[in-house]
Amino acid sequence: MKIIVVGGGAAGFFFAINAKEMCPDAEIAIYEKVSKVLSKVKISGGGRCNVTNSFEDVKDLKSVYPRGERVLKRLFNTFDSEDAYRWFEKHGVKLTIQDDHCVFPQSQDSESIIRCFLSQAKQLGIHVFTGYKVTEMRKEESGKFILRIEKRRNTLKKEGSAMTVETLEDTADSVVVTTGGSPRYEGLRWLESLGHKISAPVPSLFTFNICSEELRELMGTVSENAVVSIPATKFKSHGALLITHWGMSGPAILKLSSYAARHLADHNYYTPLLVNWIGVSDMDTVTEYIRNMVAENAHKQLSSTRPYNISSRLWNYIVCKSELPTDKRWGELGKKGINRIVNNLMNDSYRIEGKSAFRDEFVTCGGISTESVHINTLESKPCPGLYFAGEILDIDAVTGGFNFQAAWTTAFVVAKQLTTK
Numbered sequence: 001m002k003i004i005v006v007g008g009g010a011a012g013f014f015f016a017i018n019a020k021e022m023c024p025d026a027e028i029a030i031y032e033k034v035s036k037v038l039s040k041v042k043i044s045g046g047g048r049c050n051v052t053n054s055f056e057d058v059k060d061l062k063s064v065y066p067r068g069e070r071v072l073k074r075l076f077n078t079f080d081s082e083d084a085y086r087w088f089e090k091h092g093v094k095l096t097i098q099d100d101h102c103v104f105p106q107s108q109d110s111e112s113i114i115r116c117f118l119s120q121a122k123q124l125g126i127h128v129f130t131g132y133k134v135t136e137m138r139k140e141e142s143g144k145f146i147l148r149i150e151k152r153r154n155t156l157k158k159e160g161s162a163m164t165v166e167t168l169e170d171t172a173d174s175v176v177v178t179t180g181g182s183p184r185y186e187g188l189r190w191l192e193s194l195g196h197k198i199s200a201p202v203p204s205l206f207t208f209n210i211c212s213e214e215l216r217e218l219m220g221t222v223s224e225n226a227v228v229s230i231p232a233t234k235f236k237s238h239g240a241l242l243i244t245h246w247g248m249s250g251p252a253i254l255k256l257s258s259y260a261a262r263h264l265a266d267h268n269y270y271t272p273l274l275v276n277w278i279g280v281s282d283m284d285t286v287t288e289y290i291r292n293m294v295a296e297n298a299h300k301q302l303s304s305t306r307p308y309n310i311s312s313r314l315w316n317y318i319v320c321k322s323e324l325p326t327d328k329r330w331g332e333l334g335k336k337g338i339n340r341i342v343n344n345l346m347n348d349s350y351r352i353e354g355k356s357a358f359r360d361e362f363v364t365c366g367g368i369s370t371e372s373v374h375i376n377t378l379e380s381k382p383c384p385g386l387y388f389a390g391e392i393l394d395i396d397a398v399t400g401g402f403n404f405q406a407a408w409t410t411a412f413v414v415a416k417q418l419t420t421k
Contacts, residue, residue, distance in 0.1 A: 001026045003418065004147060004172040006134045008032030010041050011390025011407040012178035013117040018415035020124040026419065028126045029170070031149060033133035038114050040180065044404070045102075049110035051088060052081045052408070053401040054101040064402045066204075066259050067365060068395025071375045072406060079412040081405050091116050102401050136190060137175065139383060145172045174385045174418055178411065181364030181391040191368060195382030199394040201366035202265035204258045208273065209354035210247030214317065218243040221313050225279030226252050231272050235260040238279060243314075246356055248275075255398045257355070261365035269355045275348040277318070278308040286342050294338065298331030305330065307345070318344045363403060367394045377417040378410055387414045 003019060005012045008030045016028045030037070041049055053064075061069035085103065088095055093116050094106040105112040121128060136148035151166040182188050182201050192198050210216075226241035228248075237259060242250035257264065264271060280286050290307060297305045303326040306315040316326050322340035324333075333341070368388050372381055378393070380386040389410040397403045 001174070001418075002172045003028045003174045003176060004145070004170060005030040006147075006175065006177045007179035007390070007392070008037035008128060008130065009178060009180050009390065009407075010038065010404060011180075011392075011411040012176070013038065013121060014408055015176055015178060015389050015411035015415050016126045017117065017120045017124060018412050019419055020126055022415060023419035024124075029172075030121075030126065030128045031132045031134055031147075031170075032128070032130045035130050037128060037130060038117060041113055041117075042110050044110060045104065045401075047110055048104050048108045049113050050102050050104060050399075050401040050404065051093075051095060051113065052084045052103045052405040054097050054103060055081050056101050064400065065395065065397045065406070066261070067199075068370060068393065068406065071370050071393075071395060072409060074375060075409050075413050078416065079409045083412075084405060084408045087408070088113075088116070091120060100400070134190075137194070137386075139385065143173070143385065145175050145385065146170075147172065147175070174387065176387045176389060176414055176418075177368075177392055178388075178390045179392050181367060181396070183364060188367065194380070194386070196372040196380065197369040199366040199369045201364045202261055203355065203363075204261040204365040204396050205254050205363040205399060206257045206355040206357060207244065207249040208247045208253055208257070208352045209269075209356055210273075210350050211353050212247075212350065214321070215243060215350070216245055216247070218313050218317055219245045221311055222250065223277050223310060223314060225308075226250075227276040227279050227281070228252050228256050229274045229276075230256070230260055230263065231274055233260065233263060235263060241275070241277075247352075248273075248350075249356075251399065258363075258365070258396065258398045261396075264352070264355070269352060271352050273350045273352050275350065276346045277310060277314065277348060278345050280308070280346070283342065283346060286346055287338065290338050290342055294330045294333055298329065300330055301327045302330060302333075303327065318348070321348070363396055364391065365394075365396050367392050369394050376413075378414050379417065387418065389414045 003026055005016050012030055016030055019026060020028055058064055061073050065072055085095055093112050095103050096106045097103050131151060133150045134147050135150050138146050147170050149168050153164050185200055188198050221243045223241045227238045229236035237252050237255035239251035241248060241252045293307055302319050303316055319326050322344050324337055373388060378387050390407040395406050
């Protein structure tokens with residue numbers, strides 16, 4: 001049995017290693033279009049690689065997988081985060097679980113994962129080809145797949161360098177596509193031509209550009225328990241919010257960008273945004289809290305006492321945004337002053353005016369629709385013998401190791417299916 005893997009990323013290597021372990025006689029080749037494999041693994045988690053998550057605080061997969069949670073709920077019965085943890089430890093990568101339930105290599109270095117994959121692939125005899133781009137694929141009546149592959153080379157001539165393209169073909173009994181998220185629809189047309197439904201790819205996991213000089217002056221300030229939402233929608237998230245020199249970032253923003261990825265794309269990343277800086281949702285409770293502060297600190301200046309332990313810089317910003325001087329005394333607030341402060345603590349309004357990349361990581365919403373695959377096996381419905389794993393599927397998650405877990409799970413399920421048919 002010969003299997004070709006298109007894409008040398010996390011899902012591609014995880015599939016190949018598991019398939020070869022399950023079926024040593026299988027011939028497996030990985031084709032990667034760029035010169036280096038596992039590039040996304042290298043930069044993930046700030047170079048530490050957030051391998052998975054303990055899922056300890058996850059009560060509903062929908063909360064961490066905006067798309068694909070129903071498929072993963074079923075596939076986790078075959079391979080879940082505990083299985084992934086054991087797999088890496090068994091293959092020589094010691095892991096550690098942080099207080100936030102994110103799982104990293106004990107080395108705190110993504111190279112631990114890369115070395116594991118490369119050494120396992122070499123030891124098992126998996127063929128890895130870099131700089132080879134699969135441009136076309138067809139299935140013959142015999143059931144064999146024929147793949148058209150391009151190898152681009154820079155050649156030196158007297159006049160300078162030139163690009164040459166070598167075209168070749170390879171055959172396989174089965175093909176597994178693990179090319180990751182495609183930032184452009186064009187990158188998926190060769191799969192669409194085979195009969196697959198494509199969910200248009202749009203970015204996910206990004207930060208928000210906010211054009212407010214006053215806000216940006218708070219660069220580096222963190223609100224630990226913020227709630228952010230898009231008015232007139234159900235999109236809402238909570239967590240730490242980081243103010244940056246371009247606007248807003250942090251877990252709360254990244255989660256919201258994931259939940260609302262398609263909505264934001266449809267609005268060209270120009271939408272209103274509401275920020276609850278304190279994470280308390282009941283206005284009567286907050287109003288009573290501020291009234292108590294007035295009673296207890298009547299002779300103190302507003303700047304000297306902060307509600308809900310928010311930072312001094314953020315509190316002074318909120319006071320100024322409420323059109324109040326920071327040296328005003330608490331006892332002089334009055335009803336209007338209290339209402340302004342409560343409103344800006346709970347319903348501070350902004351406008352998103354574009355997006356920025358989250359470090360060098362890129363996650364997409366969209367890809368091969370799960371309607372085009374058998375959800376128990378991830379085999380293509382229109383093209384039997386073709387499988388998908390990883391972010392090429394319309395499955396994506398918030399930050400915290402959940403995207404990698406989807407890659408491990410889908411890759412393992414495909415490996416098990418292909419080697420036990």
